[in-house]
Amino acid sequence: MSEKGAVTVARTVLQQCLRATLQIERGMVIYICFFKGATDDILPKMVSSLLNLRLCESDSGKMVSVAELPGSLLIVPQATLGGKCKGRAMQYHNNISKEDGLRLYGAFVSLCERELTAAAVTVKHGTYGNRQVLKLDTNGPYTHLMEF
Template sequence: MTSAQPNGRILLQQCLSAKLMVQPATEDEEAKYVTINRGLIVYVCFLQGANMEIVEKMAKAALNTRLSDAKNGKLVSVLDLPGDVLIIPQATLGGNLKGKVMQYHRNINKEEGENLYRAFVDLCRKTVQGQEKSKDCDVKAGTYGNRQVFSTDTNGPFTHLIEF
């Protein structure tokens, strides 16, 4: 039996390349970035009630949904492409509009969210590394709980929201 409210959301977007700041610059160090080539950007948000079962469903959907154009014109998953994956924690996906203001009352608490996010990233990495086609592909991840500067090149936004 599923609840009326979702427990997690992912937003999937194909990309030609992407760059995400994972650590801002300080007086002593330059900012640090992760980059990917052609592949998939996965924005992740965990809501109240999320658990490892939801994490597994979200990871499976993210990696297996057919969104990328193959050379033959058919849509394939990032695993079949094969392509890189950039995972970005995105708490704002948990927002609901009330009047003119966004509210985030259904978001999971930060500690639980960070644990589920790490589990999601680990599961995606293991899945990609376990695929023969994807052995040279990278899975990169953003920093949970921080603002992150982001840029991407796409051949069309082709963005999809999936709720769990």
């Protein structure tokens, strides 16, 4: 979703799932990482793009957005999405500061919750800055990378 020539300020990975622990049902997982330069201005575009993208398969086999499902959305902060390989190690110099990342992550989660209040979708989210164990069942590798 980054426009040609624009600087990437956030990266997300979307994963369709059948079930993910944190006890969510059919739905979608969003892994999210903010880079230096990210501001609140990008959040509405991210939320709109991610929640309206038709990536989920309904019971009838039709592709629908997560907002059209009875299910769940799991948001996972994933700073490792900002890593770049240097030699045999990963470096994260382009990631936003922890304080700014925490604030943007909280605002992103709140916007998702607000957008999905009318839908039959439960929003769950991980804790920013903590390692989290995630168990995920999926019906195939159906992962998408989106940059903003």
